[in-house]
Amino acid sequence: MAVEIGDKAEAECKSNQEIAVTRKPIGYVIPVLRLLTFAATLSATLVMALNKQTKTFVVATVGTTPIKATFTAKFSHTPAFVFFVIANGMASFHSILMLVIELFGHKYDLKGLRFVIIPVLDIFTVALISGAANAAAFMGELGRNGNSHARWNKICDRFKKYCDHGSAAMLVSFIAVLILIIITAISILKLHKRNSTSYSTLH
Amino acid sequence: MGCSVAIFITIHTTHIPFVPFVLVFSLIMLKKMMSIFLLRLLALGATISATVVTLTTHDSRHVLNLTFKASYSNAPTLRYFVVANAIASGYSIIVLFIPSKNSLWKFVLISDVIVTSMLVSSISAALGVAQIGKKGNSHAGWLPICDQVPKFCDRLTGALIAGFVAPILYLLLVLFSLHNLINLLSAKA
Numbered sequence: 001m002a003v004e005i006g007d008k009a010e011a012e013c014k015s016n017q018e019i020a021v022t023r024k025p026i027g028y029v030i031p032v033l034r035l036l037t038f039a040a041t042l043s044a045t046l047v048m049a050l051n052k053q054t055k056t057f058v059v060a061t062v063g064t065t066p067i068k069a070t071f072t073a074k075f076s077h078t079p080a081f082v083f084f085v086i087a088n089g090m091a092s093f094h095s096i097l098m099l100v101i102e103l104f105g106h107k108y109d110l111k112g113l114r115f116v117i118i119p120v121l122d123i124f125t126v127a128l129i130s131g132a133a134n135a136a137a138f139m140g141e142l143g144r145n146g147n148s149h150a151r152w153n154k155i156c157d158r159f160k161k162y163c164d165h166g167s168a169a170m171l172v173s174f175i176a177v178l179i180l181i182i183i184t185a186i187s188i189l190k191l192h193k194r195n196s197t198s199y200s201t202l203h
Numbered sequence: 204m205g206c207s208v209a210i211f212i213t214i215h216t217t218h219i220p221f222v223p224f225v226l227v228f229s230l231i232m233l234k235k236m237m238s239i240f241l242l243r244l245l246a247l248g249a250t251i252s253a254t255v256v257t258l259t260t261h262d263s264r265h266v267l268n269l270t271f272k273a274s275y276s277n278a279p280t281l282r283y284f285v286v287a288n289a290i291a292s293g294y295s296i297i298v299l300f301i302p303s304k305n306s307l308w309k310f311v312l313i314s315d316v317i318v319t320s321m322l323v324s325s326i327s328a329a330l331g332v333a334q335i336g337k338k339g340n341s342h343a344g345w346l347p348i349c350d351q352v353p354k355f356c357d358r359l360t361g362a363l364i365a366g367f368v369a370p371i372l373y374l375l376l377v378l379f380s381l382h383n384l385i386n387l388l389s390a391k392a
Contacts, residue, residue, distance in 0.1 A: 077342040
């Protein structure tokens, strides 16, 4: 009799342990995607912030001596690139913060607020980064092709390294936009599934 | 004729501060789906006006032997602005006709996020280029063009304001829809 009760208690204890083990699975898709976003936005920020090229040109020739002038191309000359650097910095901070919350934040109970705040912040960051990446891309396109109707000359034929580094940063930032949209979609679908299944199991 | 125009303008400028109050009041008091419908309708109006105003602005000026011709097709940024707002307005019209309590609404939420990011990107790029057109960029040797074609610049300012209001309304729409999604699901229990 005591053995039976003991067996039953042991079986129940084991099943409880199994439930406790399988209750909190950590999905690896979203943290990996957030790590990729962090890497992408951080590299875009750094590459664009350190983007600088100095070149000397022959401006005029007085007699036989050429007059040289030094021109610098920096990211801070264009407001769109400044916005690009700041927005990508904020997005990398957001990515690392969300990653830390998702991996180590299970201890703190925010009464279900956490599951809403994360998609909302993701939506804000998607809008910010898409605006920044696109503004920088169109500014870069203006620099590469110029605009003959407005008499704006292109600068990329003279500052090739500046343009190449800038376009690499923009490309990586566009990849970050894509990954952030995927993360937002998965978060919203997970929110829907979490709410619908938790209430269906209660009844 | 001048009197009637003046009266018209004064009536409408005194009504303008009331519009946000009416909007907030209706958003709080109406049912959730009605306020989402109203927001979408307003965003539709904003995107359509941004598209149409940008499409119809053109100005040209002959200075000696130079001809400054300004139109939306001369700047790739403004072309993207027109296309993005046209896509967003078409999407709004289609979504307005989806009946409520359909299972499509969670996918509508995700596509709302994508359309919001598209509108934000279009207005951001258009403002970047418009800032160069107004102030110029001395480091690159780009002169401002707004004093050459003032009519184009003024009308484009109006279109950019409409294009700026549209993604704000879409962002509010996404937040309302998210809140609606969570409340709807927790109200099932």
